[in-house]
Amino acid sequence: MSEPIRVVVTGAAGQIAYSLLYIIAKGDVFGPNQPLILHLLDIPPMMGVLEGVVMELADCALPLLHGVVPTADPAEAFKDVSAAFLVGAMPRKQGMERKDLLSANVKIFKVQGEALDQHAKKDVKVLVVGNPANTNALVCAKYAPSIPKENFTAMTRLDQNRAQAQIAAKTGVPVANVSNVIIWGNHSSTQVPDASFAKVVKGGKTLSASEAVNNDAWLQNEFIETVQKRGAAVIAARKMSSAMSAAKAAGDHMRSWFLGTEPGKYVSMGVLSDGSYDTPKDVVFSFPVTIENGKWQIVKGLQIGDHYRQLLEATGKELVEERAEAFAIIEA
Ligand SMILES: NC(=O)c1ccc[n+]([C@@H]2O[C@H](COP(=O)([O-])OP(=O)(O)OC[C@H]3O[C@@H](n4cnc5c(N)ncnc54)[C@H](O)[C@@H]3O)[C@@H](O)[C@H]2O)c1
Numbered sequence: 638m639s640e641p642i643r644v645v646v647t648g649a650a651g652q653i654a655y656s657l658l659y660i661i662a663k664g665d666v667f668g669p670n671q672p673l674i675l676h677l678l679d680i681p682p683m684m685g686v687l688e689g690v691v692m693e694l695a696d697c698a699l700p701l702l703h704g705v706v707p708t709a710d711p712a713e714a715f716k717d718v719s720a721a722f723l724v725g726a727m728p729r730k731q732g733m734e735r736k737d738l739l740s741a742n743v744k745i746f747k748v749q750g751e752a753l754d755q756h757a758k759k760d761v762k763v764l765v766v767g768n769p770a771n772t773n774a775l776v777c778a779k780y781a782p783s784i785p786k787e788n789f790t791a792m793t794r795l796d797q798n799r800a801q802a803q804i805a806a807k808t809g810v811p812v813a814n815v816s817n818v819i820i821w822g823n824h825s826s827t828q829v830p831d832a833s834f835a836k837v838v839k840g841g842k843t844l845s846a847s848e849a850v851n852n853d854a855w856l857q858n859e860f861i862e863t864v865q866k867r868g869a870a871v872i873a874a875r876k877m878s879s880a881m882s883a884a885k886a887a888g889d890h891m892r893s894w895f896l897g898t899e900p901g902k903y904v905s906m907g908v909l910s911d912g913s914y915d916t917p918k919d920v921v922f923s924f925p926v927t928i929e930n931g932k933w934q935i936v937k938g939l940q941i942g943d944h945y946r947q948l949l950e951a952t953g954k955e956l957v958e959e960r961a962e963a964f965a966i967i968e969a
Pocket of ligand 1: 647648649650651652653654678679680683724725726727728745765766767768770792793794795796824878879880883
């Protein structure tokens with residue numbers, strides 16, 4: 638057994654964290670031989686609820702969980718952490734404009750960026766889940782100048798998992814037989830689920846998604862829309878937003894980042910754009926990436942069809958607008 642690593646989860650009294658903490662603490666993310674100490678950050682009014690979560694974690698009797706630090710103090714929460722799940726954010730309330738939401742969240746992610754900068758390990762891997770996740774990740778990176786920019790990522794893995802599940806259902810294969818579906822751009826309704834390079838293993842053969850689905854119109858329209866609107870569909874049915882699936886995706890994202898991707902396979906992550914595929918530079922844009930030794934690399938050289946190129950432009954434009962709004966708020 639190695640030494641325990643410290644892992645922080647923010648929004649620790651919230652609904653995503655309620656599933657995520659168990660996934661992390663039982664070893665699904667960092668592996669079955671990696672003990673950990675969980676740091677749980679939430680806001681002062683939630684400390685009572687958080688105490689209940691701490692009791693339940695103890696009652697799970699998890700062998701890998703060597704300690705729990707519940708706190709409302711970002712300095713304590715981020716102290717010496719190797720991995721950070723930034724889940725906590727101000728939820729959109731009825732009547733709230735996008736600008737109001739951005740304004741509340743930009744401030745949270747500025748404070749947390751500064752706390753990471755001062756207290757976390759310099760190789761900390763940061764995953765932003767709280768919305769607007771891409772722009773929050775950009776703000777956080779900006780206020781943590783002593784930590785490499787590539788250590789800040791945003792979650793589009795839930796969108797990827799949703800896309801994979803749609804194709805599996807359509808082709809009648811288990812979800813593990815579908816790979817290399819891409820999510821481009823923003824984690825918002827402008828995201829671009831793209832199955833052009835996806836593979837489906839069916840009847841012992843590896844097919845392209847186009848061959849396996851045998852309905853390109855579906856792949857270019859209904860499939861994209863279903864994935865884009867899946868979050869809203871879950872809210873309509875459950876009266877609460879996706880939490881179990883968001884937690885699973887956050888675990889998947891961090892596990893891929895720590896333990897790497899399989900040969901020939903890639904995953905989607907919001908990362909700082911280097912302008913690949915004519916996307917705007919210096920926004921956090923979701924790309925297909927491969928990961929080795931804890932370092933991600935954007936998959937290069939894919940031939941993007943005209944249909945998708947237009948969609949990529951629109952989601953890139955939205956990210957540029959969000960960035961301008963976010964920094965206007967900070968600099969005001
Ligand atoms: N990227 C994705 O795919 C994805 C998917 C689902 C949800 N989300 C987002 O994840 C976030 C959390 O969702 P949830 O369902 O767990 O919400 P929730 O409201 O149940 O929990 C959020 C928690 O964050 C806490 N919080 C608020 N401000 C904080 C701060 N400054 N520091 C620490 N904690 C703070 C709240 O007190 C609350 O306990 C939301 O922004 C949601 O939109 C993202």
